[in-house]
Amino acid sequence: MNLDPTADQRLFQSTTREFLAKSVPVEAVRALAEAGRGFDRAWWRKGAELGWTAPLVPERFGGGSVSEAPMADLALVAVEFGRACAPGPLTTTSAVISGLVLEQDRFADLLAEIVGGETVAVWAHYEPGRGLEPRDADTTAVPDGDGFRISGIKDRVESGDQADIFLVDAHGPDGPVQVLIRADAPGVSVAPTWTLDVVRRTAQVSCTDVAVGADAVVQRDPAEATAAMRTQLRVAAALTAAEMTGATDRAFEMTMRWMFDRYTFGRQLASFQALKHRVADYKTWLEACHATAWAAANAFADDPTAAAEAVSVAKSYIGATAPGIVQECVQLHGGIGVTWEHDMHLYLRRVTLGRALYGTPGEHRRLLTDLMERNAA
Amino acid sequence: MTDGTAANDVESVDSFRDRARRWLEDNLPPAPPNQLGETSKSAAAWTRAKELQRILYDGGFAGICFPKEYGGLGLTPTHQRAFSEESRDYEMPLALNIPTLTICAATILDMGSEEQKRTHISAVLRGEELLVQFLSEPRGGSDLAGLTTRADRKGDSWVLNGAKIWSSGAYAADYALCLARTDWDVPKHAGLTMFLVPVRTPGVTVQQITQVDGSREFCQEFFDDVVLPADAVVGQVNGGWETANRQLFHERSAVGGASPYSSGIQSHSGRDVSGLVDLARRTGQLADPRVREDIGEARALNMVHDQLIARITHGIGSGALPPAAGSIVRLFSAQNSWLQADMAVRIAGASAATGTTADDAGFGQAGQDYLMRQAWSLAGGSTEMARNIISERVLGMPREFAADRDIPFNQVEHGH
Numbered sequence: 001m002n003l004d005p006t007a008d009q010r011l012f013q014s015t016t017r018e019f020l021a022k023s024v025p026v027e028a029v030r031a032l033a034e035a036g037r038g039f040d041r042a043w044w045r046k047g048a049e050l051g052w053t054a055p056l057v058p059e060r061f062g063g064g065s066v067s068e069a070p071m072a073d074l075a076l077v078a079v080e081f082g083r084a085c086a087p088g089p090l091t092t093t094s095a096v097i098s099g100l101v102l103e104q105d106r107f108a109d110l111l112a113e114i115v116g117g118e119t120v121a122v123w124a125h126y127e128p129g130r131g132l133e134p135r136d137a138d139t140t141a142v143p144d145g146d147g148f149r150i151s152g153i154k155d156r157v158e159s160g161d162q163a164d165i166f167l168v169d170a171h172g173p174d175g176p177v178q179v180l181i182r183a184d185a186p187g188v189s190v191a192p193t194w195t196l197d198v199v200r201r202t203a204q205v206s207c208t209d210v211a212v213g214a215d216a217v218v219q220r221d222p223a224e225a226t227a228a229m230r231t232q233l234r235v236a237a238a239l240t241a242a243e244m245t246g247a248t249d250r251a252f253e254m255t256m257r258w259m260f261d262r263y264t265f266g267r268q269l270a271s272f273q274a275l276k277h278r279v280a281d282y283k284t285w286l287e288a289c290h291a292t293a294w295a296a297a298n299a300f301a302d303d304p305t306a307a308a309e310a311v312s313v314a315k316s317y318i319g320a321t322a323p324g325i326v327q328e329c330v331q332l333h334g335g336i337g338v339t340w341e342h343d344m345h346l347y348l349r350r351v352t353l354g355r356a357l358y359g360t361p362g363e364h365r366r367l368l369t370d371l372m373e374r375n376a377a
Numbered sequence: 378m379t380d381g382t383a384a385n386d387v388e389s390v391d392s393f394r395d396r397a398r399r400w401l402e403d404n405l406p407p408a409p410p411n412q413l414g415e416t417s418k419s420a421a422a423w424t425r426a427k428e429l430q431r432i433l434y435d436g437g438f439a440g441i442c443f444p445k446e447y448g449g450l451g452l453t454p455t456h457q458r459a460f461s462e463e464s465r466d467y468e469m470p471l472a473l474n475i476p477t478l479t480i481c482a483a484t485i486l487d488m489g490s491e492e493q494k495r496t497h498i499s500a501v502l503r504g505e506e507l508l509v510q511f512l513s514e515p516r517g518g519s520d521l522a523g524l525t526t527r528a529d530r531k532g533d534s535w536v537l538n539g540a541k542i543w544s545s546g547a548y549a550a551d552y553a554l555c556l557a558r559t560d561w562d563v564p565k566h567a568g569l570t571m572f573l574v575p576v577r578t579p580g581v582t583v584q585q586i587t588q589v590d591g592s593r594e595f596c597q598e599f600f601d602d603v604v605l606p607a608d609a610v611v612g613q614v615n616g617g618w619e620t621a622n623r624q625l626f627h628e629r630s631a632v633g634g635a636s637p638y639s640s641g642i643q644s645h646s647g648r649d650v651s652g653l654v655d656l657a658r659r660t661g662q663l664a665d666p667r668v669r670e671d672i673g674e675a676r677a678l679n680m681v682h683d684q685l686i687a688r689i690t691h692g693i694g695s696g697a698l699p700p701a702a703g704s705i706v707r708l709f710s711a712q713n714s715w716l717q718a719d720m721a722v723r724i725a726g727a728s729a730a731t732g733t734t735a736d737d738a739g740f741g742q743a744g745q746d747y748l749m750r751q752a753w754s755l756a757g758g759s760t761e762m763a764r765n766i767i768s769e770r771v772l773g774m775p776r777e778f779a780a781d782r783d784i785p786f787n788q789v790e791h792g793h
């Protein structure tokens with residue numbers, strides 16, 4: 001594994017950072033939040049031009065990675081999204097892409113539209129009250145000719161209210177299947193749900209007897225559908241972990257700044273050992289978050305078991321650690337830290353949502369134990 | 378690496394790993410079950426460790442990162458890591474890692490005279506010498522530069538008087554790196570000198586100390602007019618703090634698990650989570666989701682620890698991080714070992730605290746390990762010292778007030 005991003009990756013990262021700083025400074029993020037819009041579609045197309053949608057897609061469909069490690073490229077972008085509290089369907093779109101590329105020739109046109117940012121495709125995986133495990137979708141896929149008729153409710157669908165198309169996990173007669181459903185198809189209704197994050201928004205998507213033709217069935221074979229969901233989940237979890245790391249990084253940076261600027265009892269906050277020692281812990285954990293998020297993103301080049309393990313390590317560790325660090329950053333800010341006006345809550349929101357989506361620490365820890373047992377057997 | 382060999386003459390890591398794998402299979406016995414770290418060293422264990430080291434040396438796998446001219450192989454940390462990984466399942470001289478190889482030999486390599494390097498590094502690599510550290514004193518270890526053991530010049534020699542404490546493994550050692558005060562009229566850091574002291578020499582008394590888990594690893598030493606030759610000085614006279622700093626740097630890397638000189642994988646920070654699976658199975662809790670989460674958490678933290686070591690080592694190597702960032706891995710390693718100890722006690726439940734001797738061994742071990750839980754946040758400089766270093770030298774926060782700064786040592790208040 002490369003411990004450093006390559007020169008091309010660095011350039012990709014800094015271009016993204018500059019673009020985000022210019023196009024969605026924190027005031028813009030607040031404005032998007034107040035307007036009740038997660039993100040701006042024209043803005044997303046510009047991001048797509050910068051390459052945010054490209055890494056996982058082969059060049060002949062308009063994609064391309066700046067390195068040999070496309071997930072690492074994306075993780076660097078995700079870190080920047082976290083640092084900026086940026087809007088946009090980066091994670092969910094990447095998950096969809098990682099599913100569609102498994103069947104790339106059949107979905108070449110759609111892939112090209114997603115890469116171009118013209119079509120926003122999001123993943124409808126979760127169901128109300130349900131956790132991570134992909135096997136037990138209640139949404140049914142009843143065979144109908146060469147296609148299916150889909151009924152059920154999907155929950156926590158990222159950017160659901162802005163999507164053109166959903167990649168839906170459903171339960172067919174033989175097990176899981178994956179199908180594409182257009183947001184404007186008859187029988188589909190989308191209701192935004194409340195979400196802690198101000199711009200990384202979610203929705204509930206209800207399907208009532210929605211007809212899906214053969215050309216929109218992505219995975220019909222249960223084993224392949226399960227494997228595809230696992231891959232998508234891994235992609236989404238790894239990027240969410242990277243994003244949380246970025247958000248924590250920024251919150252920590254702001255807090256360090258504050259500790260040098262703020263005086264109490266005639267000295268800088270930064271001069272009190274009780275605070276220095278705590279900050280040393282946060283720095284240590286933050287470095288560990290960076291290390292494990294990067295290891296997870298780079299593990300996609302390894303075999304699926306190794307990648308699964310690295311992602312669960314990162315998502316469980318960062319999910320458990322990052323919100324704690326940001327809470328401490330709030331504490332070190334004093335009263336200003338719990339005001340709407342101060343930006344700290346934007347980061348706290350981002351990491352709290354990130355902890356919850358695509359596997360909580362508990363869920364990923366159980367996966368790790370499953371893996372240990374499987375490896376020992 | 379500096380012996381003039383062209384880069385492409387260096388054996389590739391993969392080929393080295395393959396060769397190591399075959400050699401280990403043919404030459405080393407499997408690791409004894411439940412290999413414990415520092416706490417179980419008996420005199421026999423030290424003898425065995427030296428024997429094993431000799432086997433490594435004869436097989437051409439000793440001192441992978443030490444230069445060839447001192448008996449090593451002159452290869453890279455990546456070669457060393459590959460060898461350590463391959464050796465996981467074999468009986469290895471793990472006891473020699475801390476402090477002999479990773480701290481003392483590494484310090485001599487950085488700061489010793491040519492003669493010291495040729496003599497002692499190669500003796501260590503051949504399994505003929507054990508080196509330990511005489512740093513801490515009864516009146517304080519964290520304030521290392523405030524020590525009061527003295528060495529006075531007498532003609533060409535030095536005469537050592539005073540006492541040291543908490544020295545791991547000193548009863549079995551051949552030499553110790555011993556820091557002593559050689560000038561009392563200057564501020565504390567400026568009056569120290571590092572000596573290489575033969576442990577079994579007239580005037581040195583070594584006493585073992587029993588630790589809370591019953592092991593007798595610690596020692597205290599008394600020096601009564603111990604005569605040392607001039608060439609016992611490591612580094613410069615009154616430049617001992619610089620030598621000590623190198624030593625502490627190596628100590629932090631070693632305790633954090635990041636030393637390139639470490640051979641074989643230490644199990645002391647509970648790095649083998651399969652023990653927890655076993656504990657859960659034997660207590661009938663392996664199906665309990667909460668217990669499975671605990672095991673997964675312990676597993677994750679071990680992996681994060683390794684990933685952090687890689688990141689920080691690389692960051693220091695490339696200049697992205699200051700050398701003081703080594704304290705980050707040191708702090709993390711302590712937190713990891715707490716978690717591992719806590720998980721074992723949690724899973725063992727009541728069995729960690731009481732039982733009949735007929736009970737399986739291993740339950741009680743969880744309790745014993747818990748009693749020693751803090752050892753890894755004190756050994757190698759406390760976690761509080763690590764936090765001072767991270768906040769001050771990595772994050773640039775203001776230094777702690779020190780009442781003894783810039784004051785001649787003989788005018789400093791010492792308490793009782």
Ligand SMILES: Cc1cc2nc3c(=O)[nH]c(=O)nc-3n(C[C@H](O)[C@H](O)[C@H](O)COP(=O)(O)OP(=O)(O)OC[C@H]3O[C@@H](n4cnc5c(N)ncnc54)[C@H](O)[C@@H]3O)c2cc1C
Binds near residue numbers: 516
């Ligand atoms: C398993 C083990 C092996 C060891 N092996 C060796 C060895 O081989 N050779 C050797 O020389 N020593 C050895 N030591 C000693 C070790 O280095 C010391 O215990 C350690 O440096 C702490 O010193 P102390 O015990 O004197 O505690 P003190 O320095 O008295 O500290 C007591 C407490 O106060 C805290 N403290 C002290 N100063 C400050 C400050 N400025 N700010 C905040 N907190 C502070 C400390 O962190 C600690 O918690 C070993 C210790 C252990 C546990």
